[in-house]
Amino acid sequence: MSAADPVTAAVAQAFREERAIVLATLIRQVGDFQLAEDAVQDAFEAAVTVWQRDGVPANPGAWITTAARRRAIDRLRRNRSVADRAERLAELTRLDARHEEPTMHDESTIVDDRLRLIFTCCHPALELPARVALTLRALGGMTTGEIARAFLVAEPTMGKRIVRAKRKIADAHIPYRVPADEELPDRLRGVLRVVYLIFNEGYAAAEGDRLVRGELCDEAIRLGQMLCLLMRDDAEVWGLLALMQLHDARRAARVDAAGRYVALDAQDRSLWDQDRIRDGLAALERAVRLRRPGEYQLQAAITALQIQAPDAETTDWTQIAELYGALAALTPSPVVELNRAVAVGLADGPAAGLALLEPLLAESALERYQPLHAAHAELLSRAGDADAAARAYERAIALTANAVERAELERRLGALL
């Protein structure tokens, strides 16, 4: 695709900005995910030819909506298996005869349809990888090929996964609606989990095709922004957006010229994206004002404190330790406990940190958890117990597969002697 071609650029822009909206509404109208998606696909293909011939329309979104609806009518006439086919055809034909796009102006309909779509894509009856893929495809505007490359999966494999999920939606009648109030908190948590998983998949990628995977971070943030627009009164939705933006701001500084991971305190801060940080802090503030604390907000607040301090020494470790305490109460996990112990060690001295580490070290499930032993070594070293620290470093080194990490641990071990 050449960006110089204005028609191609206009189609690409419409695809990015309008596709999810058009698709979301059409799925509701035709009652069939696959049929609606095929019709929208037809419409975009037609746009390439028609816009080339007649010029780009004044309102590309409205053009795509009309074209997709007409293709849907054609497809619906040929497809006898769709439920309530006659009623749906009548409604679509009626809409088509109106020569206007009421839904294009009706903000609340668009909002409802996109929410329906995201809750359907993230339905717990679908396997998690399928939820991720469907969400990226239907709402993120990524093609199956792009999703497959981003997740390092063969394209036919990803294609089958998406087809199977859509078939289950149809066969099992997975509803196309925003869940009822009593189910909403649980289901929304599921949606946020999918979005954060997409983000982490892109963010955790230190190797592989970095360009494509950075795109996953961008898509996740776009989805987060969309959710904020659709559910502006939910604190965790803002909290997740803040968390993703604050992490993403440091994307360029996390990898050195040789492609290796760089830890937070060694990062070149001039590479941080200040606009992203500002957006992230604004989203966090918005979340906090809603006064409904949650795990994403707490993680975002911790990240914000780390970013805002000029260096590790001046970081407000007391407050970070408190936030980890709150996070541990909300979502207890050994990882959170470990981070809390490290923060307490920096706030109140190594002895306090070591005391919190004791129960984790006694847990047999964590025996082979490298970060635990690395943190243990660090605290022991700061407490002045060089012998015990050396043993913990050796333990951590033995559990490290990553060459860069091992070199760093060996350097610290060497510095003890």
Add this chain to the structure above:
Amino acid sequence: MAQYMLMVYEEEVDAAEQAEREHVTPLLLELHAGLREAGLLVDVHRLHATGSATSVRVREGQTEITDGPFAVTKEVLAGYYVLECADLDEALRQAAGLPMAPWATIEVRPIMPAEEWLETARRAGVDLDDEDVRNLA
């Protein structure tokens, strides 16, 4: 509305524990009466234990009869419901509400409507009348 089969899989337990489980019967009576009254209960049956199961296969013209269920698993099919539900969410809610849910696993499967069955066979090239739908299911 769509029909779903709720298949109740549970571990077969010793007599004492089974006797414990029988105590959900009054809850089931109430549940079934409510579902029936609402017109949602199409079918419900409890099966005898897998000790009474016999499996039949015909291979190369030979009928093989074996004692026991289709597959030997820890959790076995103990009974099933066929329910009318608005959508999968309602079927999943019904499954979670079964008094056996705390110890059983309930597999929820959409039932293929007879029309769709007919249509599927036709697409495969089978010559069928619209009338046949009544005899199919």
